[in-house]
Structures are given as C-alpha cells and as structure tokens.
Amino acid sequence: xxxxxxxxxxxxxxxxxxxxxxxxxxxxxxxxxxxxxxxxxxxxxxxxxxxxxxxxxxxxxxxxxxxxxxxxxxxxxxxxxxxxxxxxxxxxxxxxxxxxxxxxxxxxxxxxxxxxxxxxxxxxxxxxxxxxxxxxxxxxxxxxxxxxxxxxxxxxxxxxxxxxxxxxxxxxxxxxxxxxxxxxxxxxxxxxxxxxxxxxxxxxxxxxxxxxxxxxxxxxxxxxxxxxxxxxxxxxxxxxxxxxxxxxxxxxxxxxxxxxxxxxxxxxxxxxxxxxxxxxxxxxxxxxxxxxxxxxxxxxxxxxxxxxxxxxxxxxxxxxxxxxxxxxxxxxxxxxxxxxxxxxxxxxxxxxxxxxxxxxxxxxxxxxxxxxxxxxxxxxxxxxxxxxxxxxxxxxxxxxxxxxxxxxxxxxxxx
Amino acid sequence: xxxxxxxxxxxxxxxxxxxxxxxxxxxxxxxxxxxxxxxxxxxxxxxxxxxxxxxxxxxxxxxxxxxxxxxxxxxxxxxxxxxxxxxxxxxxxxxxxxxxxxxxxxxxxxxxxxxxxxxxxxxxxxxxxxxxxxxxxxxxxxxxxxxxxxxxxxxxxxxxxxxxxxxxxxxxxxxxxxxxxxxxxxxxxxxxxxxxxxxxxxxxxxxxxxxxxxxxxxxxxxxxxxxxxxxxxxxxxxxxxxxxxxxxxxxxxxxxxxxxxxxxxxxxxxxxxxxxxxxxxxxxxxxxxxxxxxxxxxxxxxxxxxxxxxxxxxxxxxxxxxxxxxxxxxxxxxxxxxxxxxxxxxxxxxxxxxxxxxxxxxxxxxxxxxxxxxxxxxxxxxxxxxxxxxxxxxxxxxxxxxxxxxxxxxxxxxx
Numbered sequence: 001x002x003x004x005x006x007x008x009x010x011x012x013x014x015x016x017x018x019x020x021x022x023x024x025x026x027x028x029x030x031x032x033x034x035x036x037x038x039x040x041x042x043x044x045x046x047x048x049x050x051x052x053x054x055x056x057x058x059x060x061x062x063x064x065x066x067x068x069x070x071x072x073x074x075x076x077x078x079x080x081x082x083x084x085x086x087x088x089x090x091x092x093x094x095x096x097x098x099x100x101x102x103x104x105x106x107x108x109x110x111x112x113x114x115x116x117x118x119x120x121x122x123x124x125x126x127x128x129x130x131x132x133x134x135x136x137x138x139x140x141x142x143x144x145x146x147x148x149x150x151x152x153x154x155x156x157x158x159x160x161x162x163x164x165x166x167x168x169x170x171x172x173x174x175x176x177x178x179x180x181x182x183x184x185x186x187x188x189x190x191x192x193x194x195x196x197x198x199x200x201x202x203x204x205x206x207x208x209x210x211x212x213x214x215x216x217x218x219x220x221x222x223x224x225x226x227x228x229x230x231x232x233x234x235x236x237x238x239x240x241x242x243x244x245x246x247x248x249x250x251x252x253x254x255x256x257x258x259x260x261x262x263x264x265x266x267x268x269x270x271x272x273x274x275x276x277x278x279x280x281x282x283x284x285x286x287x288x289x290x291x292x293x294x295x296x297x298x299x300x301x302x303x304x305x306x307x308x309x310x311x312x313x314x315x316x317x318x319x320x321x322x323x324x325x326x327x328x329x330x331x332x333x334x335x336x337x338x339x340x341x342x343x344x345x346x347x348x349x350x351x352x353x354x355x356x357x358x359x360x361x362x363x364x365x366x367x368x369x370x371x372x373x374x375x376x377x378x379x380x381x382x383x384x385x386x387x388x389x390x391x392x393x394x395x396x397x398x399x400x401x402x403x404x405x406x407x408x409x410x411x412x413x414x415x
Numbered sequence: 416x417x418x419x420x421x422x423x424x425x426x427x428x429x430x431x432x433x434x435x436x437x438x439x440x441x442x443x444x445x446x447x448x449x450x451x452x453x454x455x456x457x458x459x460x461x462x463x464x465x466x467x468x469x470x471x472x473x474x475x476x477x478x479x480x481x482x483x484x485x486x487x488x489x490x491x492x493x494x495x496x497x498x499x500x501x502x503x504x505x506x507x508x509x510x511x512x513x514x515x516x517x518x519x520x521x522x523x524x525x526x527x528x529x530x531x532x533x534x535x536x537x538x539x540x541x542x543x544x545x546x547x548x549x550x551x552x553x554x555x556x557x558x559x560x561x562x563x564x565x566x567x568x569x570x571x572x573x574x575x576x577x578x579x580x581x582x583x584x585x586x587x588x589x590x591x592x593x594x595x596x597x598x599x600x601x602x603x604x605x606x607x608x609x610x611x612x613x614x615x616x617x618x619x620x621x622x623x624x625x626x627x628x629x630x631x632x633x634x635x636x637x638x639x640x641x642x643x644x645x646x647x648x649x650x651x652x653x654x655x656x657x658x659x660x661x662x663x664x665x666x667x668x669x670x671x672x673x674x675x676x677x678x679x680x681x682x683x684x685x686x687x688x689x690x691x692x693x694x695x696x697x698x699x700x701x702x703x704x705x706x707x708x709x710x711x712x713x714x715x716x717x718x719x720x721x722x723x724x725x726x727x728x729x730x731x732x733x734x735x736x737x738x739x740x741x742x743x744x745x746x747x748x749x750x751x752x753x754x755x756x757x758x759x760x761x762x763x764x765x766x767x768x769x770x771x772x773x774x775x776x777x778x779x780x781x782x783x784x785x786x787x788x789x790x791x792x793x794x795x796x797x798x799x800x801x802x803x804x805x806x807x808x809x810x811x812x813x814x815x816x817x818x819x820x821x822x823x824x825x826x827x828x829x830x
Binding site for chain 2: 016017018019020021024025026027046048049051052054056057059060061063064065066067068071072073074075076077078110111113114117121122123124125128139142143145146179181213214215251255256257258259272275276278279280281282283284285286287288291
C-alpha cells in the first residue's frame with residue numbers, strides 16, 4: 001500500500017485501491033450502532049424514527065393493491081427523475097416549508113444520503129472545501145471524505161450558524177487560494193445539536209452565500225418534525241431557489257427502509273444530477289416511490305406524522321427533565337423544538353477520553369461529539385437521541401450518562 | 416465555464432461544477448428510450464425483462480404479509496451489508512453458476528449498477544484504465560466516465576473476448592506507464608452482443624488477469640437466463656474467487672423496479688465496499704430485500720424464470736428468422752444462447768449516419784453500436800433487444816431495420 005515498485009506489489013485487488021479509498025474507513029461511531037443492540041444497553045445513539053406509529057395494515061393493503069392492479073408496470077424499470085406523481089407530491093411537501101417548487105426542479109433519489117452524494121459528486125473536486133456547521137451530520141462527513149473534500153467547520157450556537165462567520169470563512173479561504181464549493185447546513189432541528197437557524201439568520205445566510213456564488217446545500221430531513229406545527233420557519237430554498245440546493249427525505253416523515261429522498265435544484269442542475277444518479281442507481285425503487293405516493297398522499301399520513309411528533313415531543317421533555325436531574329455541574333445542553341437530538345457540551349478543558357466506550361461501560365450508547373467534526377478533535381461534547389427510546393429508557397440512559405460523567409471526573413481526580 | 420478570473424465568473428451553481436461533471440452528459444442512447452415510447456414506434460432498444468411473467472397476486476400477498484406481520488421492523492433502517500437472509504439466498508444463487516460464496520463475501524447493493532459504481536469508486540483514480548470488451552454495456556461507460564477513467568476496448572468475437580488480447584493490452588498499457596485497475600467483462604450473454612465467453616477462455620482470462628494482479632470485474636446480470644438450462648458455464652468468480660469481483664442482479668431474474676443487486680468479493684474488499692455503499696445509500700431498500708427473500712426463496716420463482724426464459728428463447732428465434740428474411744447482404748449478426756440481445760455488424764467501410772434517428776424515421780427504436788464504445792466512434796453496428804417485444808413486433812421491427820439499411824444504401828448510391 002506504500003507505493004513500492006511493481007514487482008513488490010502484492011497480487012490481488014487490495015494493492016490497487018483508488019486514492020480516495022483511504023477515506024473509506026469505518027466511522028468512529030459505526031461500532032456504537034452495533035453495540036447499541038446488545039442486551040442491557042440503553043441506546044440514545046441512533047437517529048431512528050419511531051416506525052411504530054405507522055399504520056401497517058393500511059400500508060400492507062396499499063402495497064398489495066399497487067402490485068395486484070399494476071404489477072407489470074411497477075415491477076419494470078422506471079423514470080430516472082422519479083415517477084411523475086411523486087415529484088408532484090414532493091412539491092406539495094416543499095410548500096409546507098414555504099417553497100414554490102415545480103416538478104422540473106425535483107430529482108427523486110434513493111434516499112437523502114444519495115442526494116448528498118450526488119450533489120457532492122457534481123460540484124466537488126479533490127481538495128475543494130465545503131463549509132459546514134461544527135458539529136455536523138456524521139454521514140455528511142463520510143460523503144465529503146469519499147470525494148476527498150475538506151470540511152471547514154463554523155461553530156453553531158443556540159440560533160444555528162452565524163452567517164457573518166460563514167461569509168468571513170469563505171472570504172478567508174479564498175484569500176489563501178482555496179475553492180469553496182458548497183455551504184452545507186441542516187438549518188432546522190439540526191443533526192447533531194437540535195438547534196434551529198433563526199429566520200433573520202436564514203435570510204442573511206442565503207444572502208451572503210449568493211453574493212459569493214457559493215450554493216447553499218440545505219439538508220432538511222427534520223423540517224416537518226417540529227413539536228409545534230404552528231411555528232414553522234421558511235426553508236432556505238423558499239428564500240432563494242436559485243441560490244439553494246435542497247435535500248428532502250422520506251426517512252423521518254415516513255420510513256427510512258424505503259430509501260427515498262429528493263433534491264430540489266435549478267432545472268439545469270437537476271438535469272445533470274439525473275445523469276449522475278442514473279449512472280449510480282438508474283432510478284430509486286419504483287415500489288418505494290409508488291408506496292410513498294399512495295401513503296403520503298393519503299389521509300393516513302398526517303395523523304401518523306402528528307402521532308410521531310407528539311411522541312418525540314414527550315421524549316424530548318423526558319430527556320430535558322432527566323438532564324436536569326442527572327447532569328453534573330458544568331454540563332450544558334440544547335433545548336430542541338423538534339427533530340431527534342440534543343447536544344451536551346462538557347468541560348472543554350477536560351480530557352473526556354473515549355466517550356463511546358465509556359458510555360457502553362455504563363450501559364448507554366451515545367454518539368461522541370468528536371465524530372461530528374471532520375478534524376478528528378477529541379470529544380468535549382456528545383449527542384443524545386430521544387427519537388427511538390421510551391421515556392423510561394431515556395430517564396435511565398441519561399442517568400447512566402450522568403454516572404459516566406461523574407465517574408470520569410472522579411477517576412481523573414484520583415489519578 | 417472557461418475558467419476566467421473570479422470576477423467574471425457567473426453567479427450561481429453552474430460555474431462551480433467538478434471536473435468530472437464534464438462527463439455527466441446525456442448518453443447518445445438516452446433519447447432513444449424516450450422516443451421508443453412514441454406511438455407507432457416498435458422498440459427493439461431497451462433491455463427490459465418481461466415483467467408480465469411475474470405472479471403479481473403472489474407478490475402482492477407476500478408484500479402485504481411482510482408489512483402486516485413485521486411492519487415496524489421492515490420499515491426501519493436496515494443493515495449496511497444487506498439483510499442476512501438475503502446474503503444467504505445470494506450464495507445459493509451464486510452456487511447455480513458453480514461458485515462457492517459465503518455471506519461474508521456478499522455486499523447487497525441498490526442494483527447491480529450501484530455495485531459497478533462502488534467497485535469503480537473503490538479502485539479507480541482519474542486517468543486509470545479499465546479494459547473492457549468492445550463493444551461494452553453502455554451503462555458501464557457512464558460509470559467509468561463519471562470517475563474519469565479511460566476505457567480501453569478489446570474486440571469480442573463469437574466466443575467472447577480473447578484472453579491473450581486482454582493480456583497483451585494490459586502489458587502494452589503498462590509499458591507506456593498506464594495503470595490498469597480492472598478488466599470489466601459481461602462473460603455470459605454479453606450486453607450488447609449476446610455472445611458468451613467459452614469455458615477455455617474463461618479459465619485463461621482469469622489466469623492472465625490474476626498473473627498481472629488486475630482484478631476481473633464480472634458483470635453477470637444474464638447468467639441465469641440461458642435458453643438451455645442444462646448448458647451452463649462456470650462463472651468467472653467460481654474459477655478464482657480471489658481474482659474476481661462478481662456483480663449480480665435481481666433486475667433480470669426478478670424485477671428491475673426493486674433496485675437490488677450484489678457484489679461478491681474478498682471479505683476485506685467487501686468491507687470497504689460496504690463503507691463506500693453506506694456513504695451513498697446507507698443500505699438498499701429493506702422492503703425490496705424482504706420481498707426478494709420471500710419470492711426468490713419461494714416455489715414461485717423458478718417457474719416464472721423458466722416462463723421468462725422460454726419467452727426470450729421464442730423471441731430470439733423470431734428475431735433470427737426475421738433477420739434472415741429482411742437483412743440486406745453483407746449484414747452479419749450474433750446467435751445468442753440466452754440473454755436479451757443480438758448484435759448486427761454492418762458494412763464497416765460505409766457511412767451509416769445517425770442510426771438512432773434513421774431507425775426512428777423508419778419506426779424502429781434501436782441502440783446504435785457506436786454508443787457501446789467509449790471512444791465515440793461512428794456506428795457500423797447496432798444492438799437489437801428481443802426481450803421485451805412480441806414476436807409480431809420483432810418481425811415488423813426487424814423488417815423496418817432492413818428497410819432502413821437498404822434505404823441508407825440507396826440514398827448513398829443516389830447522392
């Protein structure tokens with residue numbers, strides 16, 4: 001692997017990986033999702049939606065009807081852009097975030113992650129820079145790494161990312177000759193922190209990026225999962241569709257198993273994304289698309305989504321209460337208004353060690369904060385998910401986190 | 416787009432595409448699949464399986480049962496390698512081609528095309544070379560182009576590709592300092608020519624590539640679609656699992672709509688492919704996987720596959736008969752023993768013009784041969800698919816191809 005002469009190269013495929021394969025390493029949090037399944041572990045790690053709220057019998061009936069009435073068609077190759085009724089439905093979903101989208105701007109993808117991959121593939125050469133929140137979605141780091149893109153983080157506070165700091169970072173990077181290709185953001189119920197970008201900051205962020213000709217890549221997986229439906233902020237895309245590329249997902253508002261999401265972009269960009277998408281997946285699963293059209297277009301969808309949001313709200317409240325009860329002094333956490341996550345800031349000057357393994361030793365699975373940064377910094381923070389655990393599990397899991405943090409302090413004090 | 420100074424760069428995303436995006440152009444055959452749907456056009460273009468043979472009511476019942484009995488589980492995130500029962504089933508399918516595979520070597524993918532993308536992503540840097548048959552699968556050219564890989568073609572004859580010619584090409588490329596990363600081949604019922612690599616050539620191809628440390632990438636979408644079940648050749652993978660990466664597909668033996676395929680590779684390679692796959696699609700659709708396990712593992716699958724193969728055999732016979740009847744002198748074609756396609760060689764010294772549009776003018780959709788080469792050469796050949804048209808349509812379509820070819824000759828003679 002160290003590039004020796006041809007005759008010393010080992011036979012077989014391993015010697016011949018591409019340069020980018022250096023980045024195809026297990027993420028530091030990959031193991032936690034396996035450990036999280038172990039008996040006795042309370043998992044506050046994974047951002048899983050609660051699929052228990054879905055009307056399974058209704059979905060069974062819909063799927064059976066689709067296959068029985070239109071089998072030869074829905075089992076055949078489909079359109080590369082996505083089936084027409086689904087792109088229409090996506091426009092309706094985007095209207096809930098205030099956006100006026102038309103089907104010629106919608107590219108259906110095999111999940112929002114695939115959308116993120118395609119946009120990165122279309123825009124980014126090795127060595128290019130993406131500016132992203134710090135911390136950011138761990139799965140986005142995997143994508144950017146696979147294209148040898150450098151991620152530059154801009155800190156988030158309770159109001160999201162500071163647009164002036166983003167602008168200053170872009171300008172500073174350009175001054176030293178770097179090429180900034182995208183500003184990647186999860187503006188609503190941010191993964192991993194749970195914070196939401198305020199409306200003034202939304203307007204300003206889109207503005208400073210448009211001025212600099214850097215597209216904003218808005219990842220909006222959680223936008224419809226606010227605890228208070230009345231209080232919904234405009235999507236970045238709705239503020240300037242020419243300056244923003246929008247990633248949508250059916251994973252959190254319906255089911256992640258179907259692998260279905262979308263990209264909204266300028267028609268000329270969408271057309272290129274379709275060509276890139278066809279080279280990877282040809283098209284997303286037609287059965288998934290047909291089921292999404294039937295279900296999300298039916299009267300069953302909204303009540304189930306509201307049931308889910310009510311559960312997430314109650315679980316978030318339970319987590320906030322448990323944090324008040326069990327956290328040692330000096331720990332701070334975010335207070336989300338939606339989504340799946342809260343974020344804990346620990347003492348930034350202390351050595352917290354390997355939080356993932358320390359958590360597992362105490363019987364709780366969590367995502368260590370360092371995993372959400374591209375620069376491999378040590379963890380002085382952690383992410384807790386409240387979406388997929390019961391209120392009792394949350395209380396117990398947070399108690400264990402508190403125990404772990406106190407134990408860490410004691411152990412260090414005793415060193 | 417021509418790389419002017421920063422101040423002259425147009426605002427917005429278009430200016431900032433990656434270098435590879437130059438290759439995200441519509442393929443020359445993309446339009447034909449749209450035109451093929453026009454009234455009055457006989458389509459011999461697309462390699463669609465006949466989904467009319469599938470037992471739709473059975474599939475409807477299976478899907479309903481899966482959702483109704485295990486809804487919360489099958490609608491949740493799944494395993495990145497694929498669900499365990501499916502990797503087991505894949506090993507059984509591979510055994511039909513003589514291969515002994517184990518689940519730790521199987522990576523389930525969101526279609527075989529996604530497998531091709533992942534292998535290319537893992538192995539190929541820009542400027543690397545892939546040696547492939549000439550002509551080759553048009554969708555593979557899209558993948559290789561998207562990674563800025565150069566394709567070097569080695570001609571096929573009625574027995575497939577000549578292993579000695581492949582070896583000589585690799586050696587010649589190395590002599591001039593090029594890096595050959597993969598030998599890509601569709602050895603069985605080749606797309607687009609329909610020919611099958613003979614058993615001696617299979618053994619020798621694997622041998623010469625292993626000697627040179629170049630992995631063979633075997634694309635085996637059609638291996639189970641032979642007209643004569645008794646006459647089955649060993650897969651390349653079965654001959655040397657350490658030297659071959661195998662791509663399998665459920666698209667032709669079940670349904671392309673589900674987007675489900677697999678890669679078989681050394682465990683260490685498979686593990687890297689899983690990480691790369693998770694960054695793109697997280698996992699393939701769980702519903703697709705569950706349905707494939709139920710259906711392909713049931714007593715319904717093999718009879719439907721046999722019904723399909725019988726239809727393809729009859730349609731191929733109809734095409735051979737029509738070719739005998741309608742082709743002008745000097746046209747030669749392959750005589751497939753399975754798969755979906757035959758390949759016509761026209762007069763190599765004549766200018767055949769734009770065969771796609773000439774075909775459409777005569778009311779027949781076909782794939783011009785030039786589209787199946789990476790070098791943009793003019794078409795002196797064409798691909799006809801017999802998989803998705805009735806015998807009457809095939810006769811009429813081939814008659815129109817003959818008319819087109821005679822018309823071309825007449826027009827040139829009259830110029």
